Amino acid sequence: xxxxxxxxxxxxxxxxxxxxxxxxxxxxxxxxxxxxxxxxxxxxxxxxxxxxxxxxxxxxxxxxxxxxxxxxxxxxxxxxxxxxxxxxxxxxxxxxxxxxxxxxxxxxxxxxxxxxxxxxxxxxxxxxxxxxxxxxxxxxxxxxxxxxxxxxxxxxxxxxxxxxxxxxxxxxxxxxxxxxxxxxxxxxxxxxxxxxxxxxxxxxxxxxxxxxxxxxxxxxxx
Amino acid sequence: xxxxxxxxxxxxxxxxxxxxxxxxxxxxxxxxxxxxxxxxxxxxxxxxxxxxxxxxxxxxxxxxxxxxxxxxxxxxxxxxxxxxxxxxxxxxxxxxxxxxxxxxxxxxxxxxxxxxxxxxxxxx
Numbered sequence: 001x002x003x004x005x006x007x008x009x010x011x012x013x014x015x016x017x018x019x020x021x022x023x024x025x026x027x028x029x030x031x032x033x034x035x036x037x038x039x040x041x042x043x044x045x046x047x048x049x050x051x052x053x054x055x056x057x058x059x060x061x062x063x064x065x066x067x068x069x070x071x072x073x074x075x076x077x078x079x080x081x082x083x084x085x086x087x088x089x090x091x092x093x094x095x096x097x098x099x100x101x102x103x104x105x106x107x108x109x110x111x112x113x114x115x116x117x118x119x120x121x122x123x124x125x126x127x128x129x130x131x132x133x134x135x136x137x138x139x140x141x142x143x144x145x146x147x148x149x150x151x152x153x154x155x156x157x158x159x160x161x162x163x164x165x166x167x168x169x170x171x172x173x174x175x176x177x178x179x180x181x182x183x184x185x186x187x188x189x190x191x192x193x194x195x196x197x198x199x200x201x202x203x204x205x206x207x208x209x210x211x212x213x214x215x216x217x218x219x220x221x222x
Numbered sequence: 223x224x225x226x227x228x229x230x231x232x233x234x235x236x237x238x239x240x241x242x243x244x245x246x247x248x249x250x251x252x253x254x255x256x257x258x259x260x261x262x263x264x265x266x267x268x269x270x271x272x273x274x275x276x277x278x279x280x281x282x283x284x285x286x287x288x289x290x291x292x293x294x295x296x297x298x299x300x301x302x303x304x305x306x307x308x309x310x311x312x313x314x315x316x317x318x319x320x321x322x323x324x325x326x327x328x329x330x331x332x333x334x335x336x337x338x339x340x341x342x343x344x345x346x
C-alpha cells in the first residue's frame with residue numbers, strides 16, 4: 001500500500017525541512033506543493049528529500065491541496081495524507097490516520113485536535129467550534145475538527161473529491177464533499193503542537209469572516 | 223411638450239454621445255452583439271426617460287412610489303446589486319480557471335524535472 005504525504009507550503013522555509021524529515025520515515029514519498037513561495041521553501045523541501053511541485057503564483061491552500069492530490073494520484077498513491085508545513089502536526093500520528101483506511105473501515109480520516117483538547121488555546125477552540133457549526137449548517141455534516149489540516153484519504157476518495165475552493169475554506173469544502181460523495185469518514189485524535197510561530201499563522205478572525213463569505217458563495221454555486 | 227430643462231438637454235447630449243460611442247465600438251468589433259444590445263437598451267431607455275420624465279412619474283404612481291426619480295433610483299440600485307453579484311461570481315469562476323492553469327504548469331514542470339534528473343523516479 002503506497003502512502004504519499006502531501007504538504008502544501010507557502011513561505012515556510014524555516015519549518016518545511018523539519019516537517020519533511022519527520023514525515024519521510026512513515027511514508028513512501030512526500031510531495032511538497034510550493035504555492036508560489038517567495039523564499040526558499042522549495043529548495044529546502046527538496047534538500048530534505050521531498051518531491052516538489054511548484055505553483056508559479058500563490059493560489060491558496062485549497063489549490064495547493066488539489067495539486068498535491070493530483071500529483072500523488074499520478075505517482076500511484078493508495079493513501080494520501082495531508083499535513084501542515086508549519087510543524088503543527090506530529091508526523092508519527094500519521095499511522096493512526098492511515099489505519100482505518102488500511103483496515104477498510106473508512107474512506108477519509110480526519111485528525112481531530114478537539115477530541116482531547118490538549119494544548120489548544122481557548123480562542124482557537126472557540127473559533128473551531130464556530131467553524132464546525134457553520135460547516136454543519138451549510139453542508140449538513142458535523143465533525144469535531146472541520147478545520148484540521150491532518151487528514152488521510154483513500155485513493156478512491158481522492159478521485160471522487162472535487163476541490164473548487166482555492167483558499168482556506170477548502171477544509172470545510174472537503175467535509176462537504178465527503179457528504180456529497182457519500183464517503184465514510186472517521187476521526188482520530190491528534191496532538192496539536194502550538195508554538196508562537198504556528199499561532200501567528202492559521203485562521204484569524206478576519207480570515208474566518210472571509211472564509212465564511214467564500215463558503216456562502218460556494219453554496220449557491222453548485 | 224413643456225419647456226425643456228437644462229438638465230434634460232445636457233443629459234440628452236451625453237446619452238446621444240454614449241450611444242454614438244457604443245455604435246462605433248460595435249462597428250469596430252470591440253464589443254459583441256449581446257453587449258451592444260444591452261447598452262443600446264440602456265442608453266435608449268435613459269434617453270426616453272430624460273425626454274419624457276412624466277413616464278417615470280406615471281409608473282411611480284402606479285407602483286405607489288411618490289416620485290418618478292425615486293422609482294428610477296430604486297430600480298437602478300437593484301440592478302446594480304444584481305450586476306455586482308454576477309461580477310463577483312464571475313471572478314470566483316476566473317480564480318478556479320487560473321488555478322487549473324497554474325496546476326497544469328506545476329505538474330508538467332515536475333514531470334520534466336524528475337524525468338531529467340532520475341529516469342527511474344516515479345512519474346509525478
